[in-house]
Amino acid sequence: MHIVEVAAEFAPIAKAGGLGEVLVGLSRELTRVGHKVEVILPKYDFLAHVPLKRLKVEIANFSVQEGSRTIPNTMWSASSEDCSLYLLETHHPAAYFNRKNIYGEKDDIARLLYFSKAVVEYLKIKKEPIDVLHLHDWHVAAMAPLLRMLHPEVQIRKIVLSIHNVEYQGQCSVSDLEAIGLKDITLLQTEPHQYNLLKAGIEFSDAIVPVSPSYAQEILQNTHAFGLEAALRHNASKIHGILNGIDLQLWDPATDAALTKHYSGKDSFEKIHTAKQLNRESIADRFALDARKRPWIGAITRLVPQKGPERLAEGLVQTIHHGGTFCLLGSSPIPEIQTRFEELKHLHKSQSLIHLAYNEKLAHQLYAALDFLLVPSHFEPCGLTQMIAMRYGTIPIVHATGGLKDTVFDPEDEKHKKQANGFVFKEWTPESLHHTLERVFKGWHQNRSMLEPLIRHGMTADWGWEKPAQEYLKLFQA
Numbered sequence: 001m002h003i004v005e006v007a008a009e010f011a012p013i014a015k016a017g018g019l020g021e022v023l024v025g026l027s028r029e030l031t032r033v034g035h036k037v038e039v040i041l042p043k044y045d046f047l048a049h050v051p052l053k054r055l056k057v058e059i060a061n062f063s064v065q066e067g068s069r070t071i072p073n074t075m076w077s078a079s080s081e082d083c084s085l086y087l088l089e090t091h092h093p094a095a096y097f098n099r100k101n102i103y104g105e106k107d108d109i110a111r112l113l114y115f116s117k118a119v120v121e122y123l124k125i126k127k128e129p130i131d132v133l134h135l136h137d138w139h140v141a142a143m144a145p146l147l148r149m150l151h152p153e154v155q156i157r158k159i160v161l162s163i164h165n166v167e168y169q170g171q172c173s174v175s176d177l178e179a180i181g182l183k184d185i186t187l188l189q190t191e192p193h194q195y196n197l198l199k200a201g202i203e204f205s206d207a208i209v210p211v212s213p214s215y216a217q218e219i220l221q222n223t224h225a226f227g228l229e230a231a232l233r234h235n236a237s238k239i240h241g242i243l244n245g246i247d248l249q250l251w252d253p254a255t256d257a258a259l260t261k262h263y264s265g266k267d268s269f270e271k272i273h274t275a276k277q278l279n280r281e282s283i284a285d286r287f288a289l290d291a292r293k294r295p296w297i298g299a300i301t302r303l304v305p306q307k308g309p310e311r312l313a314e315g316l317v318q319t320i321h322h323g324g325t326f327c328l329l330g331s332s333p334i335p336e337i338q339t340r341f342e343e344l345k346h347l348h349k350s351q352s353l354i355h356l357a358y359n360e361k362l363a364h365q366l367y368a369a370l371d372f373l374l375v376p377s378h379f380e381p382c383g384l385t386q387m388i389a390m391r392y393g394t395i396p397i398v399h400a401t402g403g404l405k406d407t408v409f410d411p412e413d414e415k416h417k418k419q420a421n422g423f424v425f426k427e428w429t430p431e432s433l434h435h436t437l438e439r440v441f442k443g444w445h446q447n448r449s450m451l452e453p454l455i456r457h458g459m460t461a462d463w464g465w466e467k468p469a470q471e472y473l474k475l476f477q478a
């Protein structure tokens with residue numbers, strides 16, 4: 001099959017979060033099993049500093065119309081992580097992709113609409129038939145109406161939209177749409193004068209993939225659909241939940257260059273415990289912590305309301321109360337949340353590591369050093385951190401929602417007892433979290449051997465992309 005993936009992220013070269021990891025993991029696996037896969041991304045200025053293989057100009061100087069302006073662009077091709085990349089460079093006066101960051105700019109809508117339009121122009125010039133055009137999130141969802149309504153001459157058999165988070169929708173105005181040639185289309189409307197790019201993708205794609213089966217159900221049952229419930233229900237027959245995987249090459253404690261000591265799920269518990277202790281000691285030395293104050297519980301997350309910052313703060317206090325150490329790696333775009341954690345950092349200096357930044361290397365080191373990873377998301381489309389943690393022998397403690405519910409199984413859950421790999425709290429309340437953490441501490445202090453099967457199941461389960469990629473292929477084929 002000829003599959004074209006279009007997205008704003010691709011890890012590790014252009015990663016803001018889980019989306020980038022999905023792009024590399026899925027594309028690499030689809031390529032490995034013999035499909036022709038092309039990944040199209042913006043050519044961000046920061047890509048000048050990463051080693052891209054076989055970088056060359058594919059098409060020079062093709063025009064894109066934006067409002068009354070005609071803008072020249074260059075499409076580059078390159079290879080990264082065994083995948084074929086196509087990188088769109090624009091010579092737009094607003095320098096849309098020279099911003100140091102992937103998102104968070106005032107003109108994100110204009111930048112991403114421009115990218116969507118430019119990719120359509122490129123596909124028109126290329127004239128190569130495509131079996132599946134796979135779009136990711138609102139960022140590129142406008143390509144669906146652009147292609148189906150304005151450019152039916154581009155030969156694309158099916159358009160598939162993966163939704164990584166319904167909360168982010170790309171709300172825009174009619175003038176934003178008009179800039180790329182889309183007219184006042186009622187199907188893109190959520191309210192009068194309010195247009196919505198994710199809705200554009202939902203209405204004009206042939207299939208919609210929320211990134212876990214539970215999340216697919218939740219958004220259809222009006223939970224966490226953020227106003228798009230009617231549109232999703234109306235398109236329910238197109239929806240197929242597929243759980244994400246993690247990239248097993250990027251996340252492997254047996255080879256991870258960031259770690260002090262390597263280990264794997266095949267090792268004895270003694271070896272695993274020793275290796276994790278050495279990794280913990282490296283962090284303890286660096287950040288003036290006591291590696292003996294255990295358990296080490298932590299989180300690696302964006303600090304936004306979805307991720308449950310209040311539950312994280314409660315978890316921190318309870319961990320310290322029980323003599324453990326809490327490690328939080330994350331930052332917040334919301335000043336009040338950032339300040340709250342700065343205060344906690346100040347208050348609990350010796351028994352916590354609160355690092356309010358984005359740090360890829362430290363993330364790898366923490367996954368290896370922690371005993372438990374707390375993921376108290378209010379809702380979670382899939383979540384990668386719980387799967388990464390399990391691969392690194394770190395036991396997840398999660399709220400029963402979305403992809404967390406589909407990947408983490410509690411020993412008290414009769415149905416999944418044999419696969420138990422973590423702790424799950426059912427209600428998103430302080431009491432429910434508190435009760436579960438008490439179970440964790442009781443297990444830790446009184447019966448630590450009961451934790452070993454959880455670690456073993458988590459480390460040896462198959463979290464890779466092989467299975468999810470097969471599910472995508474089944475859907476593409478259908």
Ligand code: ADP
Binds near residue numbers: 363
């Ligand atoms: P989301 O995409 O909603 O942020 P996911 O769990 O799907 O959440 O993916 C998060 C990814 O981003 C994981 O790979 C995680 O390790 C990484 N990550 C999150 N916060 C940080 C941080 N502060 N520093 C380094 N990596 C981070």
